Amino acid sequence: MPINSKPLLVLVDGSSYLYRAYHALPALSSHSGFPTGAMVGVLNMLRRLEHDYKPDYLACIFDAKGPTFRHELYPDYKSHRPPMPEDLVQQIQPLHEIIQALGWPLLVEAGVEADDVIGTLAKTAVAQGAEVLVSTGDKDMVQLIQPHVQLINTMTNERLDEESACNKYGIHPRQFVDYLTLIGDSADNVPGVHKVGPKTAQKWIAEFDSLEHIMAHADNIKGALGERLKEALTWLPQARELLTIRCDVKLPVALNDLIKGERQEASLVQLAKKYDLRQLIREDDISVPSPPPARQPPPEEHKSxxxxxxxxxxxxxxxxxxxxxxxxxxxxxxxxxxxxxxxxxxxxxxxxxxxxxxxxxxxxxxxxxxxxxxxxxxxxxxxxxxxxxxxxxxxxxxxxxxxxxxxxxxxxxxxxxxxxxxxxxxxxxxxxxxxxxxxxxxxxxxxxxxxxxxxxxxxxxxxxxxxxxxxxxxxxxxxxxxxxxxxxxxxxxxxxxxQTKLNDIYQHIELPMQNILWRMEREGVLIDATLLQQQSDRLGQQLMEIEADVHQLAGQPFNLNSPKQIQEILFQQLHLPILKKTPKGEASTDESVLQELALDYPIAKQLLFHRSLSKLKSTYTDKLPRMINPETHRVHTHYAQAVAVTGRLSSSDPNLQNIPIRTVEGRRIREAFIAGPNKLLVSADYSQIELRIMAHLSEDEGLVNAFTQGLDVHSATAAEIFGVPAKEVSDEQRRAAKAINFGLIYGMSAYGLAKQINCERGAAQAYMDRYFQRYPGVLRYMNETRAKAKQQGFVETVLGRRLWLPDISLSNAMRRQGAERAAINAPMQGTAADLIKLAMIAVDQALHDQRLTTKLIMQVHDELILEVPHHEQEVIKELLPRSMENVMTLNVPLKVEMGWGNNWDAAH
Structure with missing residues (x-):
């Protein structure tokens, strides 16, 4: 049965494929000599997409004739491009007619590009709960990738989501426009910073995170490249606007209009005869070039x-x-x-x-x-x-x-x-x-x-x-x-x-887990709907109070949910500094801007607070009660085993793994997750598990000793890198050491560390250098892992689960470095995923062997939550640590921390 019930929208960049089909296919023509090669290529691509992905909604988008708003901004935009070949121009109108006769919605919008139409449709569809697949060969589209939006290149069979795009380009899709702006786009005749290429752009983005920060720190970039950056500062905002895909185009269609219509058989017969496209008469006969399957049976097996x-x-x-x-x-x-x-x-x-x-x-x-x-x-x-x-x-x-x-x-x-x-x-x-x-x-x-x-x-x-x-x-x-x-x-x-290791993971982890997850889903977790309603009312009252406070600070009432009105109040009425601009050149009011302004301006701080409470109310306190099963009074989530490539579980409907815990208001939501009558909830999770796995994998003597001796590993790290006795480590030093310990696992740069602990980038780099001097085994592990991943094309968890890294040997530095970061992190995340699954199996077996009525009801990252009858409390206190701490042997001890309470927050 299907696993994902979200509707799928497929958007085809017709203009991109028109050119590619024209140059890729032979010069086909009809009996009368009319060129048909590009038409055949695009039609085959559409057929294949529809067959392979069976979309609920679809559309094919082409560029319109004439200039766009970008030509008004920059008259030289695409000015160097030669005119379209005449034999390609001839194919456009008949191709449009055929696509419409096949029932595909066709969009050609004047004044904008096909990219802008696609970006707008993608944004709208995601907001309405759909998955989006954009079929294109244009790398500029990478900027559209986000959760629920992926790219597919049918000519190379390459599919990109956030993770694979990061691995390919070495930067996150949200940074792709900044990257293009720095290097320029020769195809569109948009210059970047003179002589700045992909490696330099990637380096700057890794260090400063965004174009705004790169420009703000231009004085810190020395040498000839730094001077060229300064020379380009006045141009870069305009270049970025030219290269940014608009996602707010006013379109004549909505999502529900993008449903495939009936085939116009009479028109198709006429068009097929006119252009010698006989396959149009019977859709099933259309030739679709596709690569051979991974394990294709021999022809005689197909006959049998x-x-x-x-x-x-x-x-x-x-x-x-x-x-x-x-x-x-x-x-x-x-x-x-x-x-x-x-x-x-x-x-x-x-x-x-x-x-x-x-x-x-x-x-x-x-x-x-x-x-x-x-x-x-x-x-x-x-x-x-x-x-x-x-x-x-x-x-x-x-x-x-x-x-x-x-x-x-x-x-x-x-x-x-x-x-x-x-x-x-x-x-x-x-x-x-x-x-x-x-x-x-x-x-x-x-x-x-x-x-x-x-x-x-x-x-x-x-x-x-x-x-x-x-x-x-x-x-x-x-x-x-x-x-x-x-x-x-x-x-x-x-x-x-x-493959013995993989077979063991399948037989002894994944298969047993399936039945455990079924029972957890069936059991569910008890919810106090009345408490959630009270919290929702309280949040509503807080939101009104914050709104009144903001209105007073602004000197007038306005809609706190309107970015346009917020923009007018902050930057036109109150004249706050403009830190960032939208692609349209307007002052941005996104979260990063408000966070920076909140350091100095109370109104920005209150606006952020209003946003966070509003999200809590709509996402949790208002929504969770509607998801309670009226018969059981419980919420029954769905756990997915086969989603995350590292082996981690995911939760949906509702997503219990994203319930916030960092704010007082967020933690109150967990108070509504309660134990049944005469029962308690117990939370058990592994302490600093990924750091322990790093110690095991790296075999670094300092890290292993810290965990073996039961030391506070963050204080021990701070003592090492700051050269002070552990008992004299300050809170600030421990915080910096914690940021380094966890940041290294995820590939944090010196710039990222500096931002997190609020210090100069040079100081952050010095801390990281000292860390590797004190923990050389960690650096050795990272280097050896990169080399091994390059040699064999994958990395493994402690138990042998594999993560393949196809980009690890590429000459493209960005994609290779992204794969190298994944190679270092994946064994830790994957081993932690294997560990928590083994713990669930061991706990479940122990509960069964001792004939206990305690139930495992939730799994959240490295945490297990159980519902325990009062009379079994003492047994569980001994059973949980014993079961969880002995499921895997590492070079360092595993430590389980437990908490008890009438609700999840109290137990956590």
Whole structure:
């Protein structure tokens, strides 16, 4: 079943692909000599995108004729470009006609570029809860990457999200405009700083973080490059504006307008004949060039797939009994459920599918209710017959994301047992950096394209539930899922068996974790809705008081939620210094600006406070009560195992891992997470776990000794780098040492450290140099890890979980350095993820062995939260540290810290 239910918007940069297709493909032409090469290339790309990603919304965007606002700002913008080749110009209008006839929404907006339209649509879609995939070959688009926005280059199959973009370019996507501004964009005829190239730009950004800070510290940059930077200071803001993609273009369409329309068959036939594009007449015949799958079967195997495929529909008791005997006698059965909802707690069974051998499967429809349905076997009697098999440990099952199916069956009073394998987890352990959905796995490992869910249910406003799908269509789709799952398992299982460490992670960590997470999700955590309402009311009152205070400071009332009005008050009425400008050249009021102004101006401090409380209210105190299950009075989150490449778990609906704890108001939210009657909550987490793992991996004598002797490692580090006895370390020195200890793990620069501990960059660099002198093992580990990662292309956790680093050997310094930072950090994050999972397994087993009723109810980063009856409190006090501190042997001791209370905040 699908893991991610968010709608997907695919945006195609048609102008980018038009040029690339023109230069990449041979000079094709129709019988009359009309050029068609660019048309064919773009159409093939659109077809492939639609097939591979099955978007809910889509659009193809082209540049309009004529100048844009950038030409008004800078008349020389793109002035050096030669005119478009005539044989390419000829193809644009017919290409637009074909795209529209295929049903694709087409946008061509005058006065702006296609990039600006794409940026605006992406921003709007994310705000409305959609995922966005931008298909482009234009590197300028990297600046659009953020959570829920990715880029795909279909000509190279490169897909970029925040992490991979950082690895490729050595800077975060939010810094990409600054990077382009410094080096200039020759393609657009926008100069940067004379003779400043990628390496220098990356170095400056790493040191100063942003263009604004680079410009502010221009006097600190010495030599010829520093002088050239100073010469460019007046030009750089304009260059940045030219290179910044606008995300506020007024468009004639909304997200709901970007749904694929009906194919205009008559127009397509006419266009196909006119331009010799016969494939337009039947869409399925369009040729789509694509790379071979990772493990493509030989041609003869593809022939046998077609010849041997046998899918049955079980509509009678004899047909059911025949297949029931098959699965009872099988060594392994692939199982899949079809349901009424993606929400596992609300979903009800529509049908079940089974497969016991390749290319042979069956679908058992149970609750189809569409207008054209046939009689089905009664669900109550069927489930009574299947229940002993479903709940049997002896009858082994394999599935794709079986945690979901386990919830669905539990909704019908059945506890699924005998789960031997899960293809989602097999794929995750083998290739965590690749997609794990069934369609992707089938294409990657079997070389097959599967029937899409949307092809039988439709999408958007016209979509129907699976229970309304005709049984004939539903049967092929569901049986294929079971068949494909079994065959993928056979491929992945062989690959895992050949790699002992990875197989151990799969068998002894990921598979056991699945059932533990299912029980945690099922149990949920009790919420005090009344307390949340009181907190919401209190926050509302605070917000009104802050608003009144801000109005008094401003000397007039205004809307605190309006950036435009805030801008007018701060910079036009009160004449506060302008620290940063928007791409339009207006004074910025973003959070970084307010934080800096808040050091000197009370109104900025109050505006920040208002924003933080407003977010707490809308995101938590208002929203959490609506997520409480009315029957259990608990919130039931969803834990995802197969998302983070490092092995960490993630939580959603609600995200319990992001509940704030740094402010008093934020911690109050945790007070609403309470224990049941006659129970307490206990919080247990590993103390300074990533630093301990660094000590283990680096084998640095100083760090190992500090942890072995039970010292305060931050005070010990401060004593080393500042050369004072540990008992004389000041709070400021300890804070600096803590920033260094944790900052090094994440690749913090001297500039970043200086900013964090409020000192000069030179002093911060001196602290870091002294740190490496005192802890040479850490520096040795970093250097050796870089070299090893370059040699083998991946790094490993202590247990052998792999993180692949394809950019580690590139000549491009930015991308290589990004991969090097990942190489150093990933073993620590990944080992910490393995450790907390092993702890959960050990604690769960100990609770079971001692027949305790204590329940593990939450996992947040390195912290476990349990709900403990009062009479089991003393047992748990001894059980938790013993279970958690002995699951992995490191060169330093593991230490678990515990807290108790009636609510989460008190326990933490």
């Amino acid at each position: 797939v077609v010849a041997q495929k046998q899918y049955d529909t079980l509509l009678t008791w004899p047909a059911f009994d025949l297949w029931f005997d098959k699965i009872k006698g099988a060594q392994l059965t692939a199982l899949d459920t079809e349901t009424t909802s993606l929400d596992p707690f609300a979903a009800r069974l529509v049908g079940l599918s089974f497969s016991i051998s390749p290319h042979e499967a069956a679908y058992l429809p149970l609750q189809h209710c569409g207008p054209d349905q046939v009689d089905q076997l009664p669900i109550k009697e069927v489930l009574e017959k299947l229940k002993p098999w479903l709940e049997s440990d002896e009858h082994k099952k394999v599935g794709q994301h079986l945690k979901y199916d386990t919830h669905v069956l539990a909704n019908h009073g059945i506890h699924l047992r005998g789960v031997a394998h899960d293809t989602l987890l097999e794929s995750y352990v083998l290739e965590s950096h690749l997609p794990h959905n069934l369609d992707s796995l089938a294409k990657r490992h079997l070389g097959e394209n599967t029937t899409s869910y949307e092809s039988i249910t439709g999408k958007g406003a016209r979509a129907i539930g699976f229970e309304q799908v005709a049984i004939t269509d539903a049967s092929h789709y569901a049986a294929e899922d079971a068949d494909i799952t079994l065959r993928i398992h056979q491929r992945l299982s062989s690959a895992l068996t050949a």
